[in-house]
Amino acid sequence: MRIYNFSKELGKNIQAFNSNNLFMTRILKDSDHTYVGCMHIEENGEVGLHQATIPQLLLIVNGEGWVKGNERIEYRIQTGYAVFWEAEEWHETRTDKGLTAIIIESKSMNLDMKEEEWNSIQED
Template sequence: MEFYRFDQEVGMQITKFDSNFVMSRLIQTSKDAHIGCMHLPANGVVGYHQAVSPQLMIIMSGEGQVRSGNGNEVRVKAGEAVFWAKEEWHETKTAAGLTAIVIESDELTPAVHMPVREPISE
């Protein structure tokens, strides 16, 4: 399990075409990718399962806890992303609710685009 940041502080200021915004790059793939938006309600759970392919969970709002294998739960919040390798066992849960974009593809290399963040155990 790897953790990344995509908050405004790690993005790039864009001024091309008279623009004025910050862009935080997430991922780039040349292979097929499945991209979805996951809405976990209060006390929601994505049950403990094995990743079918590499997957990146990009937390847009809320907060929760993730774990991989038999490891400790790690707190995650909006502005952070979690990456699981193919066949890695993992679980996500939240007390207050969480909304995330999930990208699944055989070709994901988030470390190329986002800075790593150190995990904070519960």
């Protein structure tokens, strides 16, 4: 057995795309263009608007915030929910209270979760 640390303190402060209060800790990178990391977005933080280079899956493990995709509509997201963006899709994430999420980027993803209707969690 091995034990690893992916805490915010080991993360890199990311400011690309006008992001702020964002720390990314790498978890896994393989030769088949698959990347896994932990995003720590502090209070009043955001991942600025940018285009996904490959499909991305964002899994909220703690906290809450808002996400946008190509449709530019802001949706509320919270612990236990995931967001999937296609390659080349414009997207952003922000939070008032802070959130922690696992981000998976891979050319090939076969999602096996229950898909939610957006209007069930869309902010009024």
